[in-house]
Amino acid sequence: MNEKKSLQDILGNIAEDAGVTKKLSENFLRTLFEIVEEALNKDGIAKIPNIGTFKIIAIEERKSVNVQDGSEMIIPAHKKVSFVPEKNLKEEINKPYAHLETYVLKDDGPVDTDTDDDYEDEVEDETPNSYSSSPISVNNTSTEIPSQNVINTPVQESVVAPVPEPISTPTQESVYTSTQEPINTPVHEKAELKVEEHINTPFQENTNSSATNDKYVSYIQEIPLNTNNSNLSSNMADENTLQNNIESNTNPTNELESNETKSDIVENPIPQSDPIVSNQPEVPSNEPVETINNSSSVEPVVNNPIVEPTTDAQTNSNSQTIGGESSNNIQEEIPSASQTNISNTTEVQEQNVVETTPEAPAQQPTSEEPQAQNVANTQESKEQPAETKAENADSQAKENQEAAAPAPKTKAERLKEEKRLKKLKRQKEREEMNAKSRKWIKWMFIGLAIVLALLFGIKYAMDHNILDNSAKEQNTEAPVENTPTTNEGEKAIAPTSENNSSVDQSGSVATTENEDNTTSQEENQESATEDNSLFSSDAETHTFDQRLIDYMKKQHPEIKFPSKMKIREEYVVKEGSRLAQISRNNFDNVMNFWGYIYFFNTDVLSSPSEVRSGMTLKIPDLGNEFGNTKSSKCKALADEINDLALKFK
Amino acid sequence: MNTKEITSEIRKRLQIDAETADALFASFTNCLKEEMLNGNSLSIPGFGIFEARRKKERISINPTTKQRLLSPPKQSLAFKVSAILKDKFNN
Numbered sequence: 188m189n190e191k192k193s194l195q196d197i198l199g200n201i202a203e204d205a206g207v208t209k210k211l212s213e214n215f216l217r218t219l220f221e222i223v224e225e226a227l228n229k230d231g232i233a234k235i236p237n238i239g240t241f242k243i244i245a246i247e248e249r250k251s252v253n254v255q256d257g258s259e260m261i262i263p264a265h266k267k268v269s270f271v272p273e274k275n276l277k278e279e280i281n282k283p284y285a286h287l288e289t290y291v292l293k294d295d296g297p298v299d300t301d302t303d304d305d306y307e308d309e310v311e312d313e314t315p316n317s318y319s320s321s322p323i324s325v326n327n328t329s330t331e332i333p334s335q336n337v338i339n340t341p342v343q344e345s346v347v348a349p350v351p352e353p354i355s356t357p358t359q360e361s362v363y364t365s366t367q368e369p370i371n372t373p374v375h376e377k378a379e380l381k382v383e384e385h386i387n388t389p390f391q392e393n394t395n396s397s398a399t400n401d402k403y404v405s406y407i408q409e410i411p412l413n414t415n416n417s418n419l420s421s422n423m424a425d426e427n428t429l430q431n432n433i434e435s436n437t438n439p440t441n442e443l444e445s446n447e448t449k450s451d452i453v454e455n456p457i458p459q460s461d462p463i464v465s466n467q468p469e470v471p472s473n474e475p476v477e478t479i480n481n482s483s484s485v486e487p488v489v490n491n492p493i494v495e496p497t498t499d500a501q502t503n504s505n506s507q508t509i510g511g512e513s514s515n516n517i518q519e520e521i522p523s524a525s526q527t528n529i530s531n532t533t534e535v536q537e538q539n540v541v542e543t544t545p546e547a548p549a550q551q552p553t554s555e556e557p558q559a560q561n562v563a564n565t566q567e568s569k570e571q572p573a574e575t576k577a578e579n580a581d582s583q584a585k586e587n588q589e590a591a592a593p594a595p596k597t598k599a600e601r602l603k604e605e606k607r608l609k610k611l612k613r614q615k616e617r618e619e620m621n622a623k624s625r626k627w628i629k630w631m632f633i634g635l636a637i638v639l640a641l642l643f644g645i646k647y648a649m650d651h652n653i654l655d656n657s658a659k660e661q662n663t664e665a666p667v668e669n670t671p672t673t674n675e676g677e678k679a680i681a682p683t684s685e686n687n688s689s690v691d692q693s694g695s696v697a698t699t700e701n702e703d704n705t706t707s708q709e710e711n712q713e714s715a716t717e718d719n720s721l722f723s724s725d726a727e728t729h730t731f732d733q734r735l736i737d738y739m740k741k742q743h744p745e746i747k748f749p750s751k752m753k754i755r756e757e758y759v760v761k762e763g764s765r766l767a768q769i770s771r772n773n774f775d776n777v778m779n780f781w782g783y784i785y786f787f788n789t790d791v792l793s794s795p796s797e798v799r800s801g802m803t804l805k806i807p808d809l810g811n812e813f814g815n816t817k818s819s820k821c822k823a824l825a826d827e828i829n830d831l832a833l834k835f836k
Numbered sequence: 837m838n839t840k841e842i843t844s845e846i847r848k849r850l851q852i853d854a855e856t857a858d859a860l861f862a863s864f865t866n867c868l869k870e871e872m873l874n875g876n877s878l879s880i881p882g883f884g885i886f887e888a889r890r891k892k893e894r895i896s897i898n899p900t901t902k903q904r905l906l907s908p909p910k911q912s913l914a915f916k917v918s919a920i921l922k923d924k925f926n927n
Binding site for chain 2: 189190191192193194197200201202204205206207211212214215216218219220222223224226227228229230232233234235236237238239241243265266267268270272276277279280281282283284289291765767768771778826830833
């Protein structure tokens, strides 16, 4: 064991081995090396049988640099003794590594991808980039309009359904044009702050809006729909990241609770959803009043419609009624929108804005305004009695009619109307597509929810095993307590994507999720019982070989080396893999840590060289103390352990 | 001086027969191997030190094919000449 042995120490062995006296063996060795020395002096080469060849190599003088002071120096010519071991002896000495062969690395990185990476990829898949981008863009954008543009694009990406792009692009372009105008910008600045609130709240809004969208056909919905979708996505991203929700009124937990008590759901979403629809006719109506600066005055008008639909049972009726209104509006809206737009244009012209194009864009930001305002005011609107709602509905209808009435009288440019009619057709088509895509999204979220449920189950199974038996009993209870929260979180995700028509489905989905979770809980309990029965062989932790523990105690008493360590991963050995290769795959391309793996698997491996393909090895979770791949200290210790491992053949 | 010359020289000097000489050589190599495998170094006074040197595995690149090869770790027998012997040769 790294001892320095002199000739005296091995004389006994040699004598015993050769069956001669110790003195003879000593004489033999002394004379042997004397002869070698003489031979080297004489011939410059000496071959000892079965050991190797000594050679004298003449080295010419060469320049070098003194390491200490940097001055040049000349290494004089000298003679060097080289030794080349005999082939047999060389192979014998290399026997611990003899099974190792040169391995062709196929890629730059590790040949085998870690399962950890796969796990991360799965998690990342759940939060697509398109989602995550939207909230950031919303928060960062100084004006709403760019945010809207950003929002529209991710929705199209996330929906994947063939949403006709040309429709969105002209609106966006028009939005761009509107941004240049001074009129819109103050509105946006005010709405900015509300956008953040708007982002967090719209869970219920979106669902209901999507539901209502099936029945309503109003051309302005397109833009808010997109924003709603974007809010959906942003909310999804928020939920997944769990960052922004805490700030606003609607925490996911609150929403969860609201989901649990369906009455809350009924109250919250519907009023919110309808206003979106109701806002749209109002939006133009608001503008003629020139409340752009006086956004506060717009709010009450907006809030009143919010309250209109109160209960789910009423949703259908409301939807029908409003649908009737809207259907009336649809026909009317076309003129009314254009009319209001035109009225807007007149007003805009009054405000010395020459361009006629801003009309359409003007609607869009304003349509967002009331939404944001609605979101802010939804809580207030919830409290309002239902009676006022009906009145509000009437007033709204009146307003719409009033808005419609003056419209034809205003300076109507027919070309614009025709354009808008075309737009309406496109938007209707697009809404249909959105409805389809929304269903698609719904199922996608349901799938994600189930995946999340499974992941949480696995995670609990993992966490569960780490703890001691005493803690396990608590854990068997703990997952039961904890998992329902996850269920709620998943429910919150699932219903957001669901239409009113699919409420029943959502319930069924929730039940299936519950079933899944109950099964996972059962699995946890089963695993717990297994752990109790098989205490020594924990699924989660595993003991190192006693030899390593003893060695570490002896050589490095200062290091608290744990006898047990978490299993980071079970690794199935692939063909041609060796311990070092496995270490390289599991420890950030560093090969040094294979000794740990060996001592972690001595129940399977009798020697480090016995790695065969198909074996399942447990990879220890070395942590930062031992497994820091960038720490030279860790590597040195690992090398030491590797040396130790090599001694166990 | 090749192996034959050395064995004959040693037999001549020690006045032993070929069998014992072979046995001694065999046992010496065997002993040396064992010590090396155990990680020990064997110093021969006035001559040098035999030691087993571990060479870590490394990634080498075949210059022609650009293949990245993971060379396995090695253990090889190394000999370090003693200062006394070195001085003898250099003077």
